[in-house]
Amino acid sequence: MPSLRDYRDRIKSVKSTRKITSAMKMVAASKLRRAQEQAEASQPYARSMSEMLARLASNVTITPSSPKLLAGTGSDQRHLLILVTADRGLCGGFNAYAVKALRQKITALQGAGKQVSIVCVGRKGRDLIRRDFGHLIIESFRDVFGKNVVEFAQAQKISEYVLALFEAGKFDVCSIVYNEFRSVLVQTPMTQQLIPFRAEEPRTPTKGKKAEEKPAVAVGGTSPYIFEPNEDEILSKLLPRNLSVQIYRSMLDSSAGEQAARMTAMDNATRNAGEMIKDLTLQYNRARQAYITKELIEIISGAEAV
């Protein structure tokens, strides 16, 4: 049976653990607020962009000469998957969920005889898939989320890399796998196709949502649009731009989700530590009581023996 000192030491160590987890929770909460604000601030741009693209795409008929980012390469043999995860752990199942979604996707694609390669954004994702799919990883970006804000320049760097690969003809279809921030308690792994561009943006889990995110084709409706210089040229500028924006949005979602997941995880940890302290204190008091009783019995029986 552990001595009183052992109990005291354990209680002390659990208490300091609780201090750390509750501090982490508070840090995550304030970071989450910032991340959410940022995600909201980037909404208008992304919305206008998808409106414009939808309008353009409905105006342009796909011909072999139209931009490859829209029309595709004509094959879907080689897939590039971008995995967006956090740079740091201690956020519950957050990274594991995204990785699980990626694994399923890879298995499905490989089962269909396609070639897969992976680009990792965020350190944790790479660490988790390296053992099984290490040979498929062609590039990994880390420390992209920054200390306070996710910078658009980072998303641009990634999209430039992806575009360079695409232009070099290294893949046909590109999808991004990330955790979508739905609420503080719920983050859902999402798979979204980036190249070739799809106007209706089909997302894998489509449980009744995103009414407001549908590209509003009806806006500006019937009036004929002038395109300056012309449709094709704007498209060829807009499509790469859209890629960065989509990547940026996934990164923002992922970073808000990460903080939310960490907050929840740390909240649980703090609560568990509290419970553990309660149990340990109870055991400590029992042991102390038993010790006192034992001493008393010894004294009394000693006195009686005289």
Add this chain to the structure above:
Amino acid sequence: MSRKIHFDLVSPEKKLVSEDVHMAVIPGDMGMFGVMAGHCSLVASLTHGVVKLYKDDKGTPRRIFIAGGFADVNGAKCSVLAEEAIPVSELDKNALTQQLKDLTEDLGLAKEKNDKARIKLKIAVVNAKLLAISSQ
């Protein structure tokens, strides 16, 4: 009271301007163009330069530098999606001159064609910023 058009200026990171203006002058790829209420529907790609916002038909415009982007105009609304946007009054001449110097050095060091093109583009943007300050 003249009719006004609603003008939005957004960058990927935030919404910078959202207000009613009399006229907005926008640097298009094919030249500057002005947008007033009732403008025909237009989608245009933009080059780096200064967006001028006229609150009413007289007075000095508000000037905002943008580094390329797109404009989406219909009769009642004009949205500019800028890659980067800074009010001209916040541009810092000394910092820009320094940046220009650094970039010119980088250009000398760059070997690959892609790198060179990218740096050249950056230099053009910085030059345009400087021009925006001096023409104030």
